[in-house]
Amino acid sequence: MTQPTHEEEVLLDDIYNDTPTDVMVRGKKFSVRWLKAGTRRRLTSMLLKSGDETKVSCKAASLIVLNGHFKIMLLHWLLWRWYYYIRQYGEEELTELIATAKKKIPLRQYWINTTLLTAMRDTMMMMTRAEVSAFRPELSGGNTEKSAKSGLG
Known part of the structure; x- marks a missing residue:
């Protein structure tokens, strides 16, 4: 295994420190930081409710630039209209901003948390002692009884 280069270490440090x-x-x-959960939620909601497809990129760019609950609540309605009607940004101009924001979603922690929380649900079916005792030997590899999986028929 090779040691990381200086550039790779700087990149990792930027990721840890949320460097824009x-x-x-x-x-x-425009500076793009890690997207907050509220911003991702608003992006999803905006995409589902969007009526005019020509405004979607400007609305998304506004959410990405603001990236915070109070900023979005106070300024989103004005900023996306500024981008769309006044600055008249086109789809091709906003592509790099949206692509950079896509890279700023911390998915690894989300996947780990989702996996852990799924195992903690109280609505999962509980097994009886007999089911657990039949299931446990198969996990360890020591079959005490023949199961349907190992039978010849």
Whole structure:
């Protein structure tokens, strides 16, 4: 195994510290940080309820740039209209901003938490002692009885 290069270490440090990634859109620099859960929730809701497809990219760009509950509540209605009607950003101009935001979703922790929480549900079917005693030897590899899986017929 090889040691990481200096550039790779800097990249990992930027990930840990939530260092913003700068994206240029028509000469203006936007900083994109890790997307917060509320921002992802609003993006999903906006995509599901969107009536006019031409406004979707500007609405998404506004949510990505604001990226915070109170900022979104106070400024989203104004900012997406600014992008759409005043600045008139096109789809091709906002692609890099949206692609960078896609990379800023912390999925690994989400998957781990989802897996752990699924195992903790109280609605899962509980096994009886007899089912557990029949199931446990198969897990360890020591079959005490022949099961349907190991039978010849």
